[in-house]
Amino acid sequence: MSRLLVVGGTSFVGRHAVYQAVDAGHDVTVFHRGHTNPDMLAGRIDHRLGDRATGDYSSLDIDETWDAVLDVSAYVPRHVHQLADALAARSGHYVHVSSISAYDDTARITLDEDSPLWPDLTEHTEDVTGQTYGPLKAMCERAGHERFGEAMSIVRPTYVCGPHDATDRFTYWARRMAAGGDVAATSLDAPLQIVDARDLGAFLVTCAESAADGPFDGVGVFAPVREMLIAITPADVAVRLVEVDRATLDAVGVGLPLIEPEAELPELKTRPGRRAKAAGLAERSVAETADATRAWDAERGSPPLKVGPTAEQEADLLRRQLDV
Secondary structure, eight states, X not given: OOEEEEESOSSSHHHHHHHHHHHTTOEEEEEEOSSSOTTTTBTTBEEEEOBTTTTXXXXXXXXXXXXXXXXXXXXXXXXXXXXXXXXXXXXXXEEEEOOGGGBOTTHHHHOSTTSOBOOOOSSOOOOOOTTTHHHHHHXXXXXXXXXXXXXXXXXXXXXXESTTOTTOHHHHXXXXXXXXXEEEXXXXXXXXXXXXXXXXXXXXXXXXXXXXXXXXXXXXXXXXXXXXXXXXXXXXXXXXXXXXXXXXXHHHTOOOTTOOGGGXXXXXXXXXXXXXXXXXXXXXXXXXXXXXXXXXXXXXXXXXXXXXXXXXXXXXXXXXXXXX
């Protein structure tokens, strides 16, 4: 049994990592804000409250050590530096969750973990946007090496899907394909790659247990959009995929989660991940991910989704595309 500190472990990827670690018999401490699932696994894990946004790590100012740290919530370099300051060398192996967005433009050609990362931003910012997210993640990786040493695990996930995904991106498709009928989609022949949050969480624990060295692309199932959507459709449901072009989407003013019109630069979503798989990253089927997502979605009451077209908007898309 090891003592593990999970930083940001009550929501999605961290949540799954915590459950995996507890099931494996580890002594788990979770550092979080207390906003999401504050009583998760009460009596089985140690909850420490704080806030990375304000730099409040005071609950970690105790004379104790951890064998490994799983950092799933570092979005700006300050988060990494302040965590290192708070731990003051009282931790062992550092496992850092980055993103495939950390790779710069040229990485679309080389497609392995040694591909170049974005350089540091020339102007200081902690505003996480579509333009700064990748560079800030790359800067977090460099901060990790600076503060925790070269021997650290860096895991760069692609789109993470599965139960407890607050973004609703994959949940939209899991729910929509189960409803059947004509389904508005786009870029049906473009490649799409996801990773199940449970597989990713388990791999983070594996990295902590083995003190795995080096970067890993945390990627799973890969398939053309058409095949993936059919694969997540229940066997007893009939569907027809209707490919909607960018002009129609723009006319209605909606987007389709996970899938970009014309699938610009799809290579960023299709990495082989051989290094991670060799180190123990499992890959369950996308159908299993969809079934688990639907079960969780039903359990939470199938609330309105945060993304994707409404039924009325989809009907408009289909009407315009089919000209009926």
